[in-house]
Amino acid sequence: xxxxxxxxxxxxxxxxxxxxxxxxxxxxxxxxxxxxxxxxxxxxxxxxxxxxxxxxxxxxxxxxxxxxxxxxxxxxxxxxxxxxxxxxxxxxxxxxxxxxxxxxxxxxxxxxxxxxxxxxxxxxxxxxxxxxxxxxxxxxxxxxxxxxxxxxxxxxxxxxxxxxxxxxxxxxxxxxxxxxxxxxxxxxxxxxxxxxxxxxxxxxxxxxxxxxxxxxxxxxxxxxxxxxxxxxxxxxxxxxxxxxxxxxxxxxxxxxxxxxxxxxxxxxxxxxxxxxxxxxxxxxxxxxxxxxxxxxxxxxxxxxxxxxxxxxxxxxxxxxxxxxxxxxxxxxxxxxxxxxxxxxxxxxxxxxxxxxxxxxxxxxxxxxxxxxxxxxxxxxxxxxxxxxxxxxxxxxxxxxxxxxxxxxxxxxxxxxxxxxxxxxxxxxxxxxxxxxxxxxxxxxxxxxxxxxxxxxxxxxxxxxxxxxxxxxxxxxxxxxxxxxxxxxxxxxxxxxxxxxxxxxxxxxxxxxxxxxxxxxxxxxxx
Amino acid sequence: xxxxxxxxxxxxxxxxxxxxxxxxxxxxxxxxxxxxxxxxxxxxxxxxxxxxxxxxxxxxxxxxxxxxxxxxxxxxxxxxxxxxxxxxxxxxxxxxxxxxxxxxxxxxxxxxxxxxxxxxxxxxxxxxxxxxxxxxxxxxxxxxxxxxxxxxxxxxxxxxxxxxxxxxxxxxxxxxxxxxxxxxxxxxxxxxxxxxxxxxxxxxxxxxxxxxxxxxxxxxxxxxxxxxxxxxxxxxxxxxxxxxxxxxxxxxxxxxxxxxxxxxxxxxxxxxxxxxxxxxxxxxxxxxxxxxxxxxxxxxxxxxxxxxxxxxxxxxxxxxxxxxxxxxxxxxx
Numbered sequence: 001x002x003x004x005x006x007x008x009x010x011x012x013x014x015x016x017x018x019x020x021x022x023x024x025x026x027x028x029x030x031x032x033x034x035x036x037x038x039x040x041x042x043x044x045x046x047x048x049x050x051x052x053x054x055x056x057x058x059x060x061x062x063x064x065x066x067x068x069x070x071x072x073x074x075x076x077x078x079x080x081x082x083x084x085x086x087x088x089x090x091x092x093x094x095x096x097x098x099x100x101x102x103x104x105x106x107x108x109x110x111x112x113x114x115x116x117x118x119x120x121x122x123x124x125x126x127x128x129x130x131x132x133x134x135x136x137x138x139x140x141x142x143x144x145x146x147x148x149x150x151x152x153x154x155x156x157x158x159x160x161x162x163x164x165x166x167x168x169x170x171x172x173x174x175x176x177x178x179x180x181x182x183x184x185x186x187x188x189x190x191x192x193x194x195x196x197x198x199x200x201x202x203x204x205x206x207x208x209x210x211x212x213x214x215x216x217x218x219x220x221x222x223x224x225x226x227x228x229x230x231x232x233x234x235x236x237x238x239x240x241x242x243x244x245x246x247x248x249x250x251x252x253x254x255x256x257x258x259x260x261x262x263x264x265x266x267x268x269x270x271x272x273x274x275x276x277x278x279x280x281x282x283x284x285x286x287x288x289x290x291x292x293x294x295x296x297x298x299x300x301x302x303x304x305x306x307x308x309x310x311x312x313x314x315x316x317x318x319x320x321x322x323x324x325x326x327x328x329x330x331x332x333x334x335x336x337x338x339x340x341x342x343x344x345x346x347x348x349x350x351x352x353x354x355x356x357x358x359x360x361x362x363x364x365x366x367x368x369x370x371x372x373x374x375x376x377x378x379x380x381x382x383x384x385x386x387x388x389x390x391x392x393x394x395x396x397x398x399x400x401x402x403x404x405x406x407x408x409x410x411x412x413x414x415x416x417x418x419x420x421x422x423x424x425x426x427x428x429x430x431x432x433x434x435x436x437x438x439x440x441x442x443x444x445x446x447x448x449x450x451x452x453x454x455x456x457x458x459x460x461x462x463x464x465x466x467x468x469x470x471x472x473x474x475x476x477x478x479x480x481x482x483x484x485x486x487x488x489x490x491x492x493x494x495x496x497x498x499x500x501x502x503x504x505x506x507x508x509x510x511x512x513x514x515x516x517x518x519x520x521x522x523x524x525x526x
Numbered sequence: 527x528x529x530x531x532x533x534x535x536x537x538x539x540x541x542x543x544x545x546x547x548x549x550x551x552x553x554x555x556x557x558x559x560x561x562x563x564x565x566x567x568x569x570x571x572x573x574x575x576x577x578x579x580x581x582x583x584x585x586x587x588x589x590x591x592x593x594x595x596x597x598x599x600x601x602x603x604x605x606x607x608x609x610x611x612x613x614x615x616x617x618x619x620x621x622x623x624x625x626x627x628x629x630x631x632x633x634x635x636x637x638x639x640x641x642x643x644x645x646x647x648x649x650x651x652x653x654x655x656x657x658x659x660x661x662x663x664x665x666x667x668x669x670x671x672x673x674x675x676x677x678x679x680x681x682x683x684x685x686x687x688x689x690x691x692x693x694x695x696x697x698x699x700x701x702x703x704x705x706x707x708x709x710x711x712x713x714x715x716x717x718x719x720x721x722x723x724x725x726x727x728x729x730x731x732x733x734x735x736x737x738x739x740x741x742x743x744x745x746x747x748x749x750x751x752x753x754x755x756x757x758x759x760x761x762x763x764x765x766x767x768x769x770x771x772x773x774x775x776x777x778x779x780x781x782x783x784x785x786x787x788x789x790x791x792x793x794x795x796x797x798x799x800x801x802x803x804x805x806x807x808x809x810x811x812x813x814x815x816x817x818x819x820x821x822x823x824x825x826x827x828x829x830x831x832x833x834x835x836x837x838x839x840x841x842x843x844x845x846x847x848x849x850x851x852x853x854x855x856x857x858x859x
Contacts, residue, residue, distance in 0.1 A: 059567065064590070066572060067579040070814065160724040201597040203709050206632070206687050208597075215604040219596025285714055340737025341714035345567040348714075352572025355733065355818045362737030426560060426592050427605075466711065473708045474680050474724060 020147060023366075027075070027374020031382065036076040040379050043083025044386045048394070050084070051091020054228045054413070055420015057104035058088025059346045066353055074357045075375035079383070081353055082333075082376070085346050086383040089289060089326050090134035090391065093318075094398050097126045099413065101232040105223055106325045108455045109293040111231070112178065113310060113317025120313050123399045128260025129315055130322045131391030133271060136264065137323030138384035140275035141282065141330020145337075146377050152283045152331070153338035159284050161470040162482050166491030167284070168464035171291050173498050175453040176506075177298035178311075183506060185449045193457020196221060197465075204469050216429040223458060225421050225433040230451050232417045233438025236410050238445060245407040260392065267319045270300050278324035282331020285343045289328040290459050294452070296324035330380065337361050337376065554613060554794045561591045561784075562606040563618045564599030568713075569733050569818050570649075574618050574782075576814040577646055580805035585797070591618070598688060599623030600633045607640070611789035613798055616643065619785040621776075622688055625838050630687055630848070637838055640785040641795050642830035644802040645823035647815050648781035650754035651690050652761060653681075653697070654730045654742040656723055665745040665762065668727065672703035677858040679705040679726040682716045687848060690729040693748050693771070693778045695847035700769045704854040717742070731780075732757045732819035748778045753821055776833060777840040781823065783830065799827055 030036065050061035061084040069077040092107030097114035110130065117126040144152060159167075172190065179186025199210045200220030211217040264271065274296035281292035300320035301310040308314050332343030333350075340361040342348035354361055359372055366373050401409070421434045444451055475481035483489045561578045563571050574591045582589035594602035599622045606617035619640070627633040655668065662668040672679050683691035686709040698705060708725065710716045717734040719725050721741040730742060735758060744761035747754050750773075755763050764771055764778060771778070784802060786795060803826055805811055815822045825833055 063567065063571075063575075063593070067575050070576065070579075157718055157722045160719050160722060203686060203711055206598070215597075215601050215608075218601035218604075219594075285712065285718065335714075335718075339714075339718070340734060341718055342568065342712075348566075348568040349572060352567075352569045352575075352818065355569060356572055356576060356814045358817050360736045363740075364737075425594055427594075470708055470710070473706055476678070 017147075023370050023374035024146070024377060025374065026371040027376070027378040030075045030371050030375040031079070031378040033073075033076070035073065036079045036375070036379065037382075039072070039076050040079035040083045040382055041386050041390070043080040044087040044383060044390050047084040047087020047089075048091040048094070048387075048391065051088035051107075052094040052103045052398075053091075053420050054095060054101050054103055054232050054417045055224055056423065057092065057106070057224065058085045059349070060423065061085075061088050062346055062349045066349060069353060070356045074354075074359065074372055075379060077353065077357060078350070078372075078376050079379035081350055082329075082379050083383040083386065085329055085350070086134075086138055086326065086380070086387055087390075089138075089329050090131060090322065090387060093130040093134070093322055094127060097130060097318075098123060098398065098401055099232075100235045101413065101417075102227060105227045105455060105459070106289045106293060107321070108227060108231070108290065108452055109178075109297045109321040110318060111452070112297065112321075113312070113314045114321075116311070116313035117315065117318065118402075122313075123402060124395050125260055125263060125315075126318060127395045127398055128257070128392060129264050129318045131395070132261050132264040132388060133274075133319045133322040134326035135384045135388035135391070136271060137275040137278060137325075137327040138330060138387065139381060140272065140323075141279045141327030142377070142381045142384060144279045144327075145330045145333050145380065149334045149338045152279070152334045156283045156285065156335050157339070158487055160485070160488075161467040161474060162485050162488035163491060164284075164463060164467035165471055166482065166488055166495060167291075168460045168467065169495050170491065170498065171295060171456065171460045172464070173495075173502065174294045174298035175456055176502050177301055178294065178452060179450055182448075185447075186453045189444065189449050189451070190453035190457040193454040193459075194461040194464075195457075196226070196454075197458045197461030203466065216427070221433050221437075221458075222424055222430055223455075224424055225430040226437045226458060227455060228417050228421050229434040229437030229439075230441040230444070230454060232413065233434065234441025234445055234451075236414055237438070237442050239406055239410055242406075245410070246405060248405050249403055258392070261388075263315060264319055267316050270303075270316050270319050271323050273303075274300060274320040274324040275327040278327030279331035279334075281324075282328035282343055283334045284331075285335050285341050288344050288459070289325040290455065292328045293321040293325040294456055296320040326384070333376075333380065337365070337373065338363065554797055555585055555587045557614065558588045558590060559585070559614050559616060559798075560609075561589055561616045561618055562602050563591050563593050564595065564602035564620055564623050565593065566595040567593055570620075573647060573815055573818045573820055576811060576818075577784075577802075577805060580808055580811045581798075581801050584801035584804045589616075598627050598632065598685065600627050603633070603635075607635075607787055609787070611787035611791075613786060613790050613794035615787070616798065617785050618646070618782050620782045621780060621837065624783070624785070625834065625841060626687075626689055626692065629838070629841055632687075637834045638831065639788055641788050641790055642827040642834075643784040643786060643795070643799050644806055644827060645825040645829070645833065646782045646784055646802075646806065647820040647822055648776055648779045649731060649820045650747060650749040650751065650757060650779050651693070651729045651731055652735065652744045652748055652754075652758045653694060653727055653746045654720060654735070655727045655745050656720065657741065657743050659743065666701075666768065668745060669698070669701035669703050672698070672705055673701060676704040677706060677855065679703075680708055680724075681705050682708045682710050682719070682725055682728040684710055684713050684716055684729060689778075689780055690748070692841065692844065692848060693773065694729060695851045696771055696773075696844045697746070697748075697764070697767075699847045699850050700771060704851070704858065706855060707851065736819060750774055751779075751821075754779070757819065772843055773840055776837050781837075783823075783834060 050056040069080050092103030093110045095101045095103040096107040096110040097118050100115040102108045114126050175186050175190040277296045278292040297320045310317050332347045335341045335343050336347040342351045421430050563574050578589040578591050603623040609615040662671050683694050716728045720728040744758045747758045747761050747763040750765035812822045
């Protein structure tokens, strides 16, 4: 089925494709101005920087620069903000790969293979793959945005609380896949994440949960403070224990090259699949990039060929997570532009900017302002191309960080973490949360518990709880609502099959491990 | 001696210049002024950024807007009022944390406890139903259906215990209609689930309606103002209902009045008031606020007690419509 449809999504025809090309043509005219081009490129640089700094991220970048953007011509303004969104969604991978610290929660899944790949002496390759995957994933998301926005928006409209509930349960299965060594430890860490997500005000009863009389806890813990604490503080503590603080690292900084593009394209199936997952999750308001990157990683790992050692520096792991989280940006713009419903907090700010600039997102904007719609399409596509160019050129600069002796690097990172975390809400309490979760991260590492499931649990917990309770309030027949709706019923079946498969594979693995241990013990006795 | 005299004179002059410069530097504001916003990122925050930017330009400083959502805005208000009373923290005082939550017993302050700067903006809500609804054709018919089928209908006011919830609950109570409220954290998802027929009716704001005017049918505008009626394409207002909800002017609407800590020095407060009033009078600010779907308000601080006090009295006299709704729903379980 062709994706080409009108803005209202009513008909399929080559003529409608021509309409979309007219959008792009009109948009190109507006976009090809020095101001729009320059600001889009500047936005990518700003995005990469705020993304790479632990604590900050694309949302913070957009919030900080929105007052500047609203004084600019529409397409230049949106180019600047969208480029920050695109660059920021990728920037978090740089610190994840180099320092084992996700710059944003979006890059938490990139740690799994990005950091081990860098430790193998392939830091430049890892960053190059991350940037190329992000750019190509973003472009694929952009193609969907341009050609399939109405269809995807209609699909997203059919996702109601029962479907969100089932998707959240599906997301929790990712914990089992990514836990690697011990599923039990992964599940316990995920449960811890679910537990801490309950802290704050219950939006259904307006009751307070685990707030202990502190107004700082009325909205729970800020996810970024938790992620920075869990990953950055504990990693810096681990680095300090290595007793090589004064050593000048011998890191070879490769020159920027296009070979990482071919390295990435080798994983084209993974790239397309993960981009599709990312675009899909982006198009569903409220799902978001973190879920899409973990889900893509879990799917890529499950589909890995023998020899692809996921978790130990597999290129495919970086491709999956980074293509997914950047294609989510394109997906997020689908409901934002087509329906006027923001997909996440960053796109909510973009929506606000569009309104201030005098444009009302929705079907009418496609009819009345084709140049602006086309211009936004163009800036999004161009942002991803600029990301590829700027990212690859700047890779040696990023990798140079690894040559800084730890005695300087560690305090600098801790300072940046503190500044970034404080800037979230100008709150000292967030710094305390960061430090507390840093301690928890150190304990988790000492006991060999994975950290990423905590993030998954914390993000999926509110989505699962709120949508389960919402579904039951909407339902007039209790739990049957999950089977009454076709999409929800399909997801129930998929979840049951996934559960059965995982239980079966886990039992099989335990049995084979036990048999192996037994055989080993017997041979030792002989 | 002459040299020493010249030196003394130079030093004295230097000291005077330094002292004058220091005095000038000490004039308010010396640094950024924070605006604490009680909701998450979105249209309302973008709107506050517009006002803050203009006000910052009037004061010659930056005014970053910090989002602190949680507990119907009370987290932000508690945080803002806990900061030093030096004028460097302003609270974006929406009706929910400022007036409604104290009425509901969720906050221990009164609107009179704060120093007002100026009114900022208001936004109107409406009750919308599905486009091709066959069970009723207008609000009063919907109420009649609801009365006959108690507990069958599902609606959303966005968050629970917010202003739209209170106003809708009062309207339903007036018609003895019992319906199940379904809380949502994102207004966009309310609109989506209404247009895809998951909900029977829901509150919508001007922004969501303007993006997709054909996807829902406006049944009742929760405001008497002509500008609100116009924003919802001429739909009936609460003033045209057969019952009196006891709400007028800003009573049923969302609005924000920027406030500061009551201990803020008077001269600092006056500086902030002047800057905000000048900012709110600027045409670029008015245009931007209207573009987002909000209504700019032009009341200065002298009108605070009268306007906000009026809303406080109206919401207080609405009684416990929320408690009534909860009690009636429990009876049906």
